Amino acid sequence: MAKHYPVPRGVMAVRAEGAAPTNAEVKALVEGVQAAFAQFKAEHTKQLEEVKAGRSGADQEAKLKEINGALDALQKEVEDAHTKIAAGQMGSPGAGLRDKEYTESFNAHMRKGDVQAALNKGTxxxxxxxxxxxxxxxxxxxxxxxxxxxxxxxxxxxxxxxxxxxxxxxxTGSGWVGETDQRPExxxxxxxxxxxxxxxxxxxxxxxxxxxxxxxxxxxxxxxxxxxxxxxxxxxxxxxxxxxxxxxxxxxxxxxxxxxxxxxxxxxxxxxxxxxxxxxxxxxxxxxxxxLPKKYRQNARFLTNNLTIAKLRKLKDGQGNYLWQPSAQAGQPATFHGYGLAEDExxxxxxxxxxxxxxxxxxxxxxxxxxxxxxxxxxxxxxxxxxxxxxxxxxxxxxxxxxxxxxxxxxx
Structure with missing residues (x-):
C-alpha cells in the first residue's frame, strides 16, 4: 500500500462564506502555503535524485501531485482572503440601499408579479x-x-x-525653418x-x-x-x-x-x-x-492554467533556486520570475x-x-x-x- 504523504491541513475555509478573515487566520493560511511549498521542494529534490540514480522516481511524482493539489487550494485561500478583506472594507455596515424603494418594489414583483409605481423607472x-x-x-x-x-x-x-x-x-510631418521662412503645410x-x-x-x-x-x-x-x-x-x-x-x-x-x-x-x-x-x-x-518592452513590464503578470502552474513550480534558475514562489501575505499572488501569476482554467x-x-x-x-x-x-x-x-x-x-x-x- 502506498504511503499517504501528509500535507498541511486545518487552515482551509477561513470563515463562513463571505466573512472577512482575521489577521490570525490570514497568517495561518500564509504559513500553510509556505510549509506546503517546503514539502514540495523536498520531494522534488528526492525525485531528481532518484532519476539521476537510474530509478523512476514515481513515488515522488505521486507525492508531488498530492502536494500540488494542497498548494493550489491553500494559495487560492490566501487570494480569497484578500478579496473578503477588501469587500469588508467597502462601505459601512448597515448603510442604506441607494435605491431602497425600487429594490423593495422589484422584490415584490419577482415574488408576486405585482407591478408597483416605484418599479416604473425600470420598465x-x-x-x-x-x-x-x-x-x-x-x-x-x-x-x-x-x-x-x-x-x-x-x-x-x-x-x-x-x-x-x-x-x-x-x-505627422515636421521640418526645420529659419525665423522668416515660410511654414508649408x-x-x-x-x-x-x-x-x-x-x-x-x-x-x-x-x-x-x-x-x-x-x-x-x-x-x-x-x-x-x-x-x-x-x-x-x-x-x-x-x-x-x-x-x-x-x-x-x-x-x-x-x-x-x-x-x-x-x-x-x-x-x-x-x-x-x-x-x-x-x-x-x-x-x-x-x-x-x-x-516585452520595459514600460509594460512594471504591471505585467502571467496568465495560465492550473496544470501549467504545476510545471512551472519545478523550474529552477542557474543556482538551483525555484522560480515559483508562494504568497508571502494575503492579497499578494504567487510569483514566477518575480511576476504575479493569475490562474484561468x-x-x-x-x-x-x-x-x-x-x-x-x-x-x-x-x-x-x-x-x-x-x-x-x-x-x-x-x-x-x-x-x-x-x-x-x-x-x-x-x-x-x-x-x-x-x-x-x-x-x-
Whole structure:
C-alpha cells in the first residue's frame, strides 16, 4: 500500500462564506502555503535524485501531485482572503440601499408579479426590467471574483450597444525653418478605428411559485448566484478564446496566426517559442518576459492554467533556486520570475503548438465592455408551476493594445 504523504491541513475555509478573515487566520493560511511549498521542494529534490540514480522516481511524482493539489487550494485561500478583506472594507455596515424603494418594489414583483409605481423607472420597451443598482453591483462583483480576466483587464461600462476605439497611426510631418521662412503645410496623422466584439449572455433560472410565496429563498442572493455561475462560465471562455461573433473576441485569437491576428491596427500579439516541441523551459519564459518592452513590464503578470502552474513550480534558475514562489501575505499572488501569476482554467494545457502562457500588462492590453444594466424578465407561464427569471446582459471585449502582451507557444 502506498504511503499517504501528509500535507498541511486545518487552515482551509477561513470563515463562513463571505466573512472577512482575521489577521490570525490570514497568517495561518500564509504559513500553510509556505510549509506546503517546503514539502514540495523536498520531494522534488528526492525525485531528481532518484532519476539521476537510474530509478523512476514515481513515488515522488505521486507525492508531488498530492502536494500540488494542497498548494493550489491553500494559495487560492490566501487570494480569497484578500478579496473578503477588501469587500469588508467597502462601505459601512448597515448603510442604506441607494435605491431602497425600487429594490423593495422589484422584490415584490419577482415574488408576486405585482407591478408597483416605484418599479416604473425600470420598465423596458421589451417588457423586461432593469435590476436595482444593488443587484447589478452584486452580480458584477461576483463575476469579478469568478473571472480572472475581469480582475486583470480594463472594464468599460457603456450605455451603447457597442464600442469603437480610434488609434493614432502617426504620420505627422515636421521640418526645420529659419525665423522668416515660410511654414508649408505638413502631413497630418492617420487614424484607424477598432470595433470590439460583443453579444448578449443569458441565464434562465427557475423557482416554484410556492417557494417564492413562502419566502423559502432569498431572491437577491439566489438570482445573483445563478446568474454568476452561468455568466462566469460563458464569458470567461469568450475572453480567452471567443471568436468575436455574437460574443467577445478572446485574447488568444489576437496572437500571431490567430483568427483576429490582423484585426488590430497595431498588429498581432508577438509569440515566443518554448524551445521544446511539447514542454516549457525556464529560459523560454525569461525570453518571454524580456521580449516585452520595459514600460509594460512594471504591471505585467502571467496568465495560465492550473496544470501549467504545476510545471512551472519545478523550474529552477542557474543556482538551483525555484522560480515559483508562494504568497508571502494575503492579497499578494504567487510569483514566477518575480511576476504575479493569475490562474484561468480556460487557458490551454501545455501541448504541441498550444499557447499555455500569456504575459503582459492586461489592464492596458485587454478591454471588457459592459452594457450597463442586467435585465430580468419574470415568466410564470412557460414552464408551470415554475417561474422563470430570464436574465440577460450585453458583454463585449477585445485586445486594445497588443504591444502590452506576449504569448508563449509550445514549439521548438
Amino acid at each position: 423596458a420597451e421589451d417588457g423586461g426590467f432593469l435590476t436595482p443598482v444593488e443587484w447589478d453591483r452584486t452580480i458584477t462583483d461576483k463575476l469579478r471574483e469568478e473571472s480572472p480576466m475581469r480582475e486583470l483587464a480594463q472594464i468599460q461600462p457603456t450605455s451603447k450597444a457597442g464600442w469603437t476605439k480610434l488609434f493614432n497611426m502617426g504620420g 505638413t502631413d497630418t496623422p492617420t487614424l484607424k478605428s477598432l470595433g470590439f466584439g460583443h453579444g448578449e449572455i443569458y441565464a434562465n433560472p427557475a423557482a416554484t411559485q410556492q417557494m417564492l410565496d413562502d419566502g423559502e429563498i432569498n431572491i437577491e442572493a439566489w438570482l445573483a448566484s445563478e446568474v454568476q455561475a452561468e455568466f462566469a462560465e460563458q464569458e470567461g471562455l469568450a475572453f480567452i478564446s471567443g471568436d468575436g461573433v455574437k460574443k467577445p473576441a478572446g485574447i488568444l485569437t489576437y496572437v500571431e496566426g490567430g483568427t483576429n491576428a490582423a484585426k488590430h491596427p497595431f498588429g498581432a500579439i508577438p509569440v515566443t517559442n518554448s524551445g521544446a516541441a511539447a514542454d516549457i523551459g525556464s529560459d523560454a519564459v525569461l525570453d518571454l518576459i524580456y521580449g 480556460n487557458m490551454p494545457d501545455v501541448a504541441a503548438n498550444a499557447l499555455p502562457i500569456m504575459f503582459g500588462d492586461f489592464k492596458r492590453g485587454y478591454l471588457i465592455i459592459d452594457r450597463m444594466g442586467v435585465r430580468v424578465l419574470r415568466d410564470p407561464f412557460t414552464k408551470k408551476p415554475y417561474v422563470l427569471f430570464y436574465t440577460t446582459k450585453r458583454v463585449g471585449g477585445g485586445v486594445q493594445n497588443p504591444e502590452c502582451l506576449r504569448a508563449l507557444k509550445v514549439a521548438a
